[in-house]
Every structure is written in C-alpha cells, then in structure tokens.
Amino acid sequence: MYCFMCKVGLKSLIQICERKVIAVQDVFDISQFDEYREDNRREVKKANGGLPVSLWDTYSAFANCYGGVIILGVKEEKDGSWRTTGLQNEAKLRKDFWDTINNPKKVNINLLSDEDVKTYVVGENKDVVMVIYVPMAKREQKPVYINNDIFNGTFRRNYEGDYHCTRLQVKTMLRDQTERTMDMEVLDKVPMEDLNYETIHGYRNSHRTLKEGHPFERLNDHEYLRSIGAAAISEEDGQLHPTAAGMLMFGNEYNIVRHFPEYFLDYREELDSTIRWTDRLHSSSGEWSGNVCDFYFRVYNKLIKDIKIPFKMVGGERVDDTPVHKALREALANCLINADYHGVRGVVIRKEPDKIIFANPGYVRTGKKQMRLGGESDPRNKSLMKMFNLINIGERAGSGVPNIFNVWEDEGFIEPEIEERFDPDRTVLSLPFVKKATEKSDGKKTTEKSDRKKVTKKTQEQYEKILAFMKPDIWYKANELVEVLGVKETRTKELLRALVSDEKLEDNGATKGKRYKKR
Missing domain, CATH: 1.10.10.10 (Winged helix-like DNA-binding domain superfamily/Winged helix DNA-binding domain)
Known part of the structure; x- marks a missing residue:
C-alpha cells in the first residue's frame, strides 16, 4: 500500500511511523524523536541490493527486547541524521521479506501481520521506503532466533546495536517460557531434613501472628510446607521432598548452592566513603542460614533503622509503620521474588547515604515499562511470591512497583529509577532519599543535598x-x-x-x- 506524500520530509514520515508504533506497541514518544535516535529502538538500512542480511539480526534483537521499527531505504549519516536512499524494486523486496520471515529455517517465528509492514513515497524525489514494525515477543515466544540455530542465532539489542545472546541468556528465556516457574521444581533427591527448621518455625510464627486462626495453623511442619508450596510429592518415589522454592526460602546456603551454583545474597552499607562498607551481610559467610527468608528479615531491619517514624495513634495504639516502610518491604520482596537464581552475580542490596539500590539477576519478564505501570503480575518465582504473600509481604496484582513510585511522589523524593541491563541480565531499582527542590517564598529555588542542607x-x-x-x-x-x-x-x-x-x-x-x- 502506498501513501504518496510529495511534499513530506523524512521527519514527517517518521511521525506517521511513530503514531502507528504508539498505537500498536506504545513504545515511542514522538515528542522525543530526536533524542530517541541513539537508544536503538529503531534501525535504518539502505537495502540498495535487496534485503540486508543484518535485517534478520535486528528482527531477532527487537523481538527479544522491547520491539522496534526497521526502516529500509534510509541511510544514517555520521552525525546521526537520516537521509533517504529509496528502494529499487519495492514489490520484489516486499515479496522476499514475507517469503523469508515465513521460512522456519530462517526465522523460527513470524510475529508480524500485514499491518506491520508499510510502504511510503517520501519527499520531492519520491523515494520509496519500507517501514517494518517489530513487536516485543511474548515470554512464551522467546527466544526469537534465526538460521535454525537457537544458541548462535538469538540476538538482543543494546546501545551499540544487535549482539549475540550468550547460552545463559538463551537458557533463561527457555526457562521463562513455561507457566510453571523455576521454583516449582520438586527436588527429588533431597530429603525434607535438609531444610532449616529454625527458619521454618520463625516463618510459621510470623504467619500465625499476622493471620490468627488460618487453616494452615494446625498442620504439622511437613503438611504446612506442602500447603505453602515449599514441598511436594515426587512422581519419582511418591515421597515428600522440598521444592526449589522451599530450598531457597528455608534451606541452608551450603545445600542451596548444590542446586543453584550461582546463588548469592549480599547486603552492603556504604555510608562512609573512606571505607569499603560500614556493614555487610552475605549468604556465604557461614554465620547464619543464608536462605532467602532469613535474608529478607535481617536486611529489612537494617534498611529501616534510619527511617523516621512520625507519632501516630490508631485505636489507642501507636502505629510504627509508614508508607516508606511498606514501600521498602515491597522493593526488597520484589527483588527476591523476581531474581533468576540461576543467573550470575546474585542479589545485591546497597544502602548508600542518599539512596537504596536493589539489584537482582534476570530481565523484567513483563518489560520495564509494564513493571512501572503495573497491573500485570508475572513473577519469576510464583511459589516464593505465595510464601511472602502469606505473611503480608508483596503484591499479587502487579501494583507493588507503582505503589513504591506513588509513595516516593507523596514524600517529595526524587523519582525512583528502574534500569534493565543485559549481558548479563540484571534488574536494578534505585530509591533515592533526596527531596525534590522546593520554591522559596521569594520565588527562587534552592537545591538540596542528600543531607538536606543548602548547597555550598x-x-x-x-x-x-x-x-x-x-x-x-x-x-x-x-x-x-x-x-x-x-x-x-x-x-x-x-x-x-x-x-x-x-x-x-x-x-x-x-x-x-x-x-x-x-x-
């Protein structure tokens, strides 16, 4: 289909393209078109001699990340600007494109429909360009790969262009395809005695206190663990064994690493620039269990020790819980629930003078933008989420992260930042405790340091x-x-x-x- 725009420039073309992308993917903001050029959510290719070989790398890369737009018949100049070069035989190029994308030996899955490929005639020279809208693949469709080679033909997008995914990244995408999350696996060879019952009893006490009279309260330990997803009957021997979630939540570190070799939990306080850290807690120290449950409670108590608690009475009793406390609980639980425990570098929580940083291995399964918007819950470890929910920690409705942003807005802090890194996959949430600048009475503004004093x-x-x-x-x-x-x-x-x-x-x-x- 042609759209003849004899007096339309390239930027007008892109505006039309962007409106389509916003409608279909809600990926781009046309008001920031010039700034988006370098974040590689779009790619231009000359295609003078037919379909570029690199087109398929880019298709895979966009599909495995957040989607993007590929424009054929455009050259990128050294200064980053775009110049149309046109297409010699658009009809043949279009046919070749559809023939190739529907060939499973070249591309394992076609994510596109007819509406995703448009042709335009641009400018006074009437240059023909083809615009291809590549959507973000669903979790169950990833990895999208080419040349019938899943480990060498899977690509992702970074700020330098398309890059080959590592075997670890491909395996992560394969694990994430299924509805049964990794932590539901039954560890058939592991006896129930390998769990740490001191941690289990501490967890049960919390559950009993928070939800008095709960049906699980009267169960013995093994029945209780089975009910919360920490244990299951093995199909191999018909006996009760810990699940991966049970081992992570209630195991001892030396047993956990037998099943998750990269498992590592690390908390660091870096409050004094003259020393490496002022406090540290990590799972491999041998001084405590090293499991997820104990890590959560130990770290949470360290995170909140500097949080000011306003005096508030409800029903004659003082309430020592604030929205900031709740937001920190949500951030910490979210980090642990969505960690890929097969991923490298482990979970790292850093407390700095003016912010707290939560970092976990694994990309965001719903996508970073959806994580910020909320409303869609897709945890990497569903059983861990259930266990946290039973003691009133974490949100099941996908509203946890938006609630954190709302609390920070209400408190007047600078907005939190979500960063998603690839190679290796990593999700980082930064919560700054820096107040936004406020206006003085004379109409002028002042900038505050993290300690809230006037600038030097x-x-x-x-x-x-x-x-x-x-x-x-x-x-x-x-x-x-x-x-x-x-x-x-x-x-x-x-x-x-x-x-x-x-x-x-x-x-x-x-x-x-x-x-x-x-x-």
Whole structure:
C-alpha cells in the first residue's frame, strides 16, 4: 500500500511511523524523536541490493527486547541524521521479506501481520521506503532466533546495536517460557531434613501472628510446607521432598548452592566513603542460614533503622509503620521474588547515604515499562511470591512497583529509577532519599543535598558554569561537560540530576545515553 506524500520530509514520515508504533506497541514518544535516535529502538538500512542480511539480526534483537521499527531505504549519516536512499524494486523486496520471515529455517517465528509492514513515497524525489514494525515477543515466544540455530542465532539489542545472546541468556528465556516457574521444581533427591527448621518455625510464627486462626495453623511442619508450596510429592518415589522454592526460602546456603551454583545474597552499607562498607551481610559467610527468608528479615531491619517514624495513634495504639516502610518491604520482596537464581552475580542490596539500590539477576519478564505501570503480575518465582504473600509481604496484582513510585511522589523524593541491563541480565531499582527542590517564598529555588542542607558556594558555581555553557534547544551528554567543570563524570551527573530536579534542566528520560538541555 502506498501513501504518496510529495511534499513530506523524512521527519514527517517518521511521525506517521511513530503514531502507528504508539498505537500498536506504545513504545515511542514522538515528542522525543530526536533524542530517541541513539537508544536503538529503531534501525535504518539502505537495502540498495535487496534485503540486508543484518535485517534478520535486528528482527531477532527487537523481538527479544522491547520491539522496534526497521526502516529500509534510509541511510544514517555520521552525525546521526537520516537521509533517504529509496528502494529499487519495492514489490520484489516486499515479496522476499514475507517469503523469508515465513521460512522456519530462517526465522523460527513470524510475529508480524500485514499491518506491520508499510510502504511510503517520501519527499520531492519520491523515494520509496519500507517501514517494518517489530513487536516485543511474548515470554512464551522467546527466544526469537534465526538460521535454525537457537544458541548462535538469538540476538538482543543494546546501545551499540544487535549482539549475540550468550547460552545463559538463551537458557533463561527457555526457562521463562513455561507457566510453571523455576521454583516449582520438586527436588527429588533431597530429603525434607535438609531444610532449616529454625527458619521454618520463625516463618510459621510470623504467619500465625499476622493471620490468627488460618487453616494452615494446625498442620504439622511437613503438611504446612506442602500447603505453602515449599514441598511436594515426587512422581519419582511418591515421597515428600522440598521444592526449589522451599530450598531457597528455608534451606541452608551450603545445600542451596548444590542446586543453584550461582546463588548469592549480599547486603552492603556504604555510608562512609573512606571505607569499603560500614556493614555487610552475605549468604556465604557461614554465620547464619543464608536462605532467602532469613535474608529478607535481617536486611529489612537494617534498611529501616534510619527511617523516621512520625507519632501516630490508631485505636489507642501507636502505629510504627509508614508508607516508606511498606514501600521498602515491597522493593526488597520484589527483588527476591523476581531474581533468576540461576543467573550470575546474585542479589545485591546497597544502602548508600542518599539512596537504596536493589539489584537482582534476570530481565523484567513483563518489560520495564509494564513493571512501572503495573497491573500485570508475572513473577519469576510464583511459589516464593505465595510464601511472602502469606505473611503480608508483596503484591499479587502487579501494583507493588507503582505503589513504591506513588509513595516516593507523596514524600517529595526524587523519582525512583528502574534500569534493565543485559549481558548479563540484571534488574536494578534505585530509591533515592533526596527531596525534590522546593520554591522559596521569594520565588527562587534552592537545591538540596542528600543531607538536606543548602548547597555550598562551590557547588552553586558549578551549577552556574553548566547553565552558562549550555545553549538553548541543544542536548548535551554528561561527558561533554566534564572538561568545563574540571570534575569527574560521576560528579557531573550528580550536578545535572540536581538541576533536573530543580527544573532548570530537563533530560530525555533514557537510562543509557541520557542527555540534558535547558528548560
């Protein structure tokens, strides 16, 4: 189908393309078109000699990440701008495309319909371009791979382009295909005695206190563990054995690592820059059980020890729980529930002077944007989620992360940040305890440090240097301002973030390749 736009430029073409993508995938924001060029959610290819071989790498990469748009008949110039080159034989190119994408020896799955491939005639030269909208594959469709080779033909997208997935990443996608999550596996060779019953009894006490009279209360330990998903009858010998979730939640670290060799839980307090850490707790120390349940309670108590509790009475009793406490419980549980315990680097919680960072192995199964919006729950470990829910920790409705953002907004803190990293897969949630800048009575604004004191004279001079250097309507990267300020890039980013909070600058919303400009 042709759309003849004799007087329409390339940017108008992209606006039309973007409206389609927003309607179908809700991926792009056309108002940020110029800033999105470098985040690789779109790809342009000349296609002068037919379908580019690299097209299929990009198809796989987009499908295995968040989707994207491929435009054939366009060249990217050195400065990042796009120039149309046109297509010599659009009809043949289109036929070749559909023949190839429907060939299972080339592409294992076709995610596209006729509506996802459009042809346009652009500009005064009437250059023909083809626009291909690639959706994000569903969890059960991944990995999307090419050349009938799942381990060498699976790609993902990063900020440098398409890259081959590792065997570990492919295996993670295969594990995530099924409705039965990894933690439901029955460990047929493991006796029930391998679990830590001190942890189990502590958990049962919490459950009993929170839900007095619950039907599970009268069960013996083995029946109780079976009821909550921590144990199951093996099809192999007909006996009761721990599940993977039971081992993770209630096992001892030295037993857990036999089934999850990469298992590692780590909490670090980095409150003093002069020493490596002021407090540390990790699962392999041998000083405690090292399981998920004990880690949760030990770490939560460390996280909240500096949280101020306002005086509040309900029914004649003081309430020592605040929305911030609840948000921290949700963040910690979410990190543990969605961790890929076969993934590398383990779970790491870092408490810094002005923020807490929760990092777990594994990509976001619903996608980062859906995680932020909520309403769709797809935990990586459903049995672990059930166990946390039974003691009133965690949300089943997919509303946990949005609630955290709402609490931070209500408290006046800078908005939390979700970062998804690949190779290796990792999800990072940062919760800053830095107040947004507020207006003074005279109408001027002030920027606050993490300790909420006014900025120093030196910092104010650095702010002024940034604002004086930046020209209106031009986007800058942090590294472009390093020489201007004469400080390290990390310090430059801190200054830029503060100016964004102060509404003197705005950023493009990207996690990597972030840019800033004057408001």
